Amino acid sequence: GSEENSDHRWGGVCGFPPDGQADDGHEVTVVDNFFTGRKRNVEHWIGHENFELINHDVVEPLYIEVDQIYHLASPASPPNYMYNPIKTLKTNTIGTLNMLGLAKRVGARLLLASTSEVYGDPEVHPQNEEYWGHVNPIGPRACYDEGKRVAETMCYAYMKQEGVEVRVARIFNTFGSRMHMNDGRVVSNFILQALQGEPLTGNPEEHTILEFARLIKSLAQDDPQRRRPDIRKANMMLGWEPVEGLNKTIQYFSRELEHQA
Amino acid sequence: GSEENSDHRWGGVCGFPPDGQADDGHEVTVVDNFFTGRKRNVEHWIGHENFELINHDVVEPLYIEVDQIYHLASPASPPNYMYNPIKTLKTNTIGTLNMLGLAKRVGARLLLASTSEVYGDPEVHPQNEEYWGHVNPIGPRACYDEGKRVAETMCYAYMKQEGVEVRVARIFNTFGSRMHMNDGRVVSNFILQALQGEPLTGNPEEHTILEFARLIKSLAQDDPQRRRPDIRKANMMLGWEPVEGLNKTIQYFSRELEHQA
Ligand SMILES: NC(=O)c1ccc[n+]([C@@H]2O[C@H](COP(=O)([O-])OP(=O)(O)OC[C@H]3O[C@@H](n4cnc5c(N)ncnc54)[C@H](O)[C@@H]3O)[C@@H](O)[C@H]2O)c1
Ligand SMILES: NC(=O)c1ccc[n+]([C@@H]2O[C@H](COP(=O)([O-])OP(=O)(O)OC[C@H]3O[C@@H](n4cnc5c(N)ncnc54)[C@H](O)[C@@H]3O)[C@@H](O)[C@H]2O)c1
Ligand SMILES: O=c1ccn([C@@H]2O[C@H](COP(=O)(O)OP(=O)(O)O)[C@@H](O)[C@H]2O)c(=O)[nH]1
Ligand SMILES: O=c1ccn([C@@H]2O[C@H](COP(=O)(O)OP(=O)(O)O)[C@@H](O)[C@H]2O)c(=O)[nH]1
Ligand SMILES: O=c1ccn([C@@H]2O[C@H](COP(=O)(O)OP(=O)(O)O)[C@@H](O)[C@H]2O)c(=O)[nH]1
Ligand SMILES: O=c1ccn([C@@H]2O[C@H](COP(=O)(O)OP(=O)(O)O)[C@@H](O)[C@H]2O)c(=O)[nH]1
Numbered sequence: 001g002s003e004e005n006s007d008h009r010w011g012g013v014c015g016f017p018p019d020g021q022a023d024d025g026h027e028v029t030v031v032d033n034f035f036t037g038r039k040r041n042v043e044h045w046i047g048h049e050n051f052e053l054i055n056h057d058v059v060e061p062l063y064i065e066v067d068q069i070y071h072l073a074s075p076a077s078p079p080n081y082m083y084n085p086i087k088t089l090k091t092n093t094i095g096t097l098n099m100l101g102l103a104k105r106v107g108a109r110l111l112l113a114s115t116s117e118v119y120g121d122p123e124v125h126p127q128n129e130e131y132w133g134h135v136n137p138i139g140p141r142a143c144y145d146e147g148k149r150v151a152e153t154m155c156y157a158y159m160k161q162e163g164v165e166v167r168v169a170r171i172f173n174t175f176g177s178r179m180h181m182n183d184g185r186v187v188s189n190f191i192l193q194a195l196q197g198e199p200l201t202g203n204p205e206e207h208t209i210l211e212f213a214r215l216i217k218s219l220a221q222d223d224p225q226r227r228r229p230d231i232r233k234a235n236m237m238l239g240w241e242p243v244e245g246l247n248k249t250i251q252y253f254s255r256e257l258e259h260q261a
Numbered sequence: 262g263s264e265e266n267s268d269h270r271w272g273g274v275c276g277f278p279p280d281g282q283a284d285d286g287h288e289v290t291v292v293d294n295f296f297t298g299r300k301r302n303v304e305h306w307i308g309h310e311n312f313e314l315i316n317h318d319v320v321e322p323l324y325i326e327v328d329q330i331y332h333l334a335s336p337a338s339p340p341n342y343m344y345n346p347i348k349t350l351k352t353n354t355i356g357t358l359n360m361l362g363l364a365k366r367v368g369a370r371l372l373l374a375s376t377s378e379v380y381g382d383p384e385v386h387p388q389n390e391e392y393w394g395h396v397n398p399i400g401p402r403a404c405y406d407e408g409k410r411v412a413e414t415m416c417y418a419y420m421k422q423e424g425v426e427v428r429v430a431r432i433f434n435t436f437g438s439r440m441h442m443n444d445g446r447v448v449s450n451f452i453l454q455a456l457q458g459e460p461l462t463g464n465p466e467e468h469t470i471l472e473f474a475r476l477i478k479s480l481a482q483d484d485p486q487r488r489r490p491d492i493r494k495a496n497m498m499l500g501w502e503p504v505e506g507l508n509k510t511i512q513y514f515s516r517e518l519e520h521q522a
Binding site: 084085086093094132135138143147150152160161168 | 395418
C-alpha cells in the first residue's frame with residue numbers, strides 16, 4: 001500500500017532490505033545488529049538521501065518515527081538460531097514486543113516475518129494457514145519455532161487489544177541474491193556444491209544424499225520430515241505463482257565465488 | 262529437596278504460596294503484583310520472621326538473593342488471562358526471562374508452573390509428557406497457551422545453555438483451599454452452585470449441563486473438548502495418587518460463603 005504515498009517512512013528491520021524502495025521516494029530506515037546480516041548487503045544504499053542505517057538490537061527499546069515496520073529481525077537458519085537459543089528467544093519475544101510497542105505508539109502497520117517452522121514437523125500436507133502445527137516445545141528447534149509462534153500470538157493480541165494493524169507472513173525456504181551462501185540449508189548447499197563441481201550432498205561434509213538422509217534421520221532429532229506450502233490462496237488472491245528464482249540465485253553465487261577467487 | 266537444608270531461602274512467585282515452609286525454618290519471599298492474588302491468602306504469614314512479601318510485577322527485573330524459585334506468576338483462569346492478553350504474554354515471556362536471569366545470577370533452581378493448556382485441544386488421550394500438543398497460535402487462548410509453551414522453551418534453553426537447574430510442571434485443573442471461588446472454571450462453579458442449592462450448570466448463568474455443553478460448543482472457539490493427564494509416571498516414580506481433595510475444597514467454600522453472609 002505504500003506506493004500511493006511517496007513520503008512514507010519505512011522502518012525496515014531487515015535481512016533482505018526492501019531493495020528499490022529508497023529510490024521510489026520512500027524514506028527507509030534499516031535497523032540491524034549485524035548478528036547474521038552483513039553491511040555489504042546494504043552498502044549500495046549508504047549515503048542515499050532517503051536511506052538510514054541504525055546499528056541496534058531489537059531486544060532493546062527503539063524510538064523512531066515510521067509508518068510501516070517490517071519486523072524481520074531474527075536469526076533465520078538452523079545453525080544461526082541454534083548458536084544462541086536464548087538470544088533467539090529474546091529476539092523473537094522481547095524484540096517483537098518492542099516492535100509492536102513502537103507500532104502502537106506511532107500508529108504504524110507491522111509485518112512479521114514468521115516461518116513455515118511454526119508448523120514444526122507437519123502431519124498435514126501441504127500446509128495451509130488453518131493448520132495449527134506440530135511442534136515440540138522443548139526440542140532443539142523450539143527456540144525458533146516457539147519464538148515465532150508466540151511472536152504471531154503477540155501480533156494478533158496487539159491487533160485485537162490495541163488496534164495495531166498487523167500482517168503475518170509464514171515464509172517457507174527462500175532464496176535469491178544476497179542470501180547467505182553458507183547458511184547450511186539445502187538450497188544454498190546444493191547450488192554451491194554444483195558450482196564447485198562437488199557431489200550434491202546437501203551438507204558441507206562429504207555424504208551422498210542417501211547417506212545424508214540417513215544421517216539427518218539419526219542426528220537431527222525433530223528435524224521436520226517434509227514441509228510444503230499450500231499456495232492456492234496466494235495464487236487465487238494475489239495471482240502469485242512461484243517463478244524461476246533459482247537461476248538468479250545461481251548467478252549470484254557464481255559471481256560471489258569468482259569474487260572470492 | 263529443600264527439607265535437607267533448613268536455611269534455604271525460597272523465592273516464591275506465588276498464587277498458592279507453599280504453606281508451612283516458613284514454619285520449617287525456610288526463609289520465604291513471596292513476590293506478587295496482586296493482579297489475581299489476594300493479600301488475604303498470605304495474611305496469616307505477614308509478620309512471621311521468616312516471611313517477606315514483595316509487591317512487584319515480574320515483567321520488571323527483580324534482584325533478590327534466593328536458592329529456589331517457584332515461578333507461578335501468571336493469570337491462570339481463562340477469564341483472567343483473556344482479560345488482558347498482552348499482559349498475559351508479557352508475564353509469561355519477559356516475566357519468565359527475568360526469573361531465569363535471576364536464577365542464573367544467584368545459582369537458584371527454578372520451577373515453572375506450566376499448564377495442561379500447552380496441549381491445547383489434544384488429539385491424544387490421556388496426555389503424557391511426550392505429546393507435543395495441538396494449539397492454535399492465533400486463537401483466543403493463545404496468549405496463555407503459547408505464552409506457557411515458550412516459557413517452557415526458555416527454561417530448557419537456560420538449562421542447556423547456562424546450566425540453570427529447571428523443573429517444569431504441567432499442571433492440570435487444580436483445586437483446594439484458598440482457590441478463587443469465581444475463577445469461572447468447572448470445579449469451582451459446580452461446588453459453588455451445589456452449596457447454594459442452584460442447578461449445576463458449570464456456568465454462572467442459568468443453563469443445564471446439556472445446554473451449557475451446547476453453549477460451549479457454539480461460543481467457545483477452540484475450547485478444548487477434553488483434557489486428561491496420563492498420571493502413570495507420577496504414580497510409578499513418586500508413588501503419587503490423586504486424593505480426595507474435593508471435600509477440603511467444599512469445606513473451604515462453605516466457610517467462605519458463611520463468612521460472606
Ligand atoms: N530465508 C528464509 O528461508 C526464511 C524462512 C522463514 C522465515 N524467515 C524469516 O525472515 C526474516 C529474515 O530472514 P533472512 O533469511 O533474510 O535472514 P538474515 O539472517 O539475512 O536476516 C535476519 C537479520 O536480522 C538481524 N538480527 C538478528 N537478530 C537481531 C536483533 N536482536 N536485533 C536486530 N537485528 C537482528 C540479522 O543481523 C540479519 O540481518 C527472519 O525473521 C527469518 O526468521 C526467513
Ligand atoms: N489452578 C490451576 O488449575 C492451574 C492449572 C495449570 C497451571 N496453573 C499455573 O499455576 C500458577 C498459579 O496459578 P493459581 O491457580 O494459583 O492462580 P492464582 O491467580 O491464584 O495465582 C497466580 C498469581 O500470579 C500473580 N501474578 C499474575 N501476574 C503477575 C505479574 N506480572 N507479576 C507478579 N505476579 C503476578 C497473581 O496476582 C496471582 O497471585 C500459574 O502460573 C498458573 O498458570 C494453575
Ligand atoms: O516507541 C516505542 C514504544 C514502545 N517500545 C517498547 O515496546 C514495549 C511494549 O510496548 P507497550 O506499549 O505494550 O508497553 P508498555 O509501555 O505499555 O509497558 C515497551 O516495553 C517498550 O520497551 C519501543 O521500543 N518503542
Ligand atoms: O540434503 C538434504 C537436506 C535437507 N533436506 C530436507 O529439506 C528440508 C529443508 O531443510 P533445510 O536444511 O533447508 O532447513 P529447514 O527448512 O529445515 O530449516 C527439510 O525437510 C530437510 O529434511 C533434504 O531432503 N536433503
Ligand atoms: O538477578 C537478576 C538477573 C537478571 N534479571 C533479568 O533477567 C533477564 C534475563 O537475564 P540474562 O542474564 O539472560 O540477561 P542479560 O543480562 O544477559 O541480558 C535480564 O534482562 C534481567 O532483566 C533479573 O531480573 N534479576
Ligand atoms: O460445565 C462444564 C464446563 C466445562 N467442562 C469441560 O471441563 C474442562 C475444563 O474446563 P474449565 O472451564 O474448567 O477450564 P479450562 O481448564 O478449559 O481452562 C473443559 O474441557 C470443558 O470443556 C464441562 O465438561 N462442563
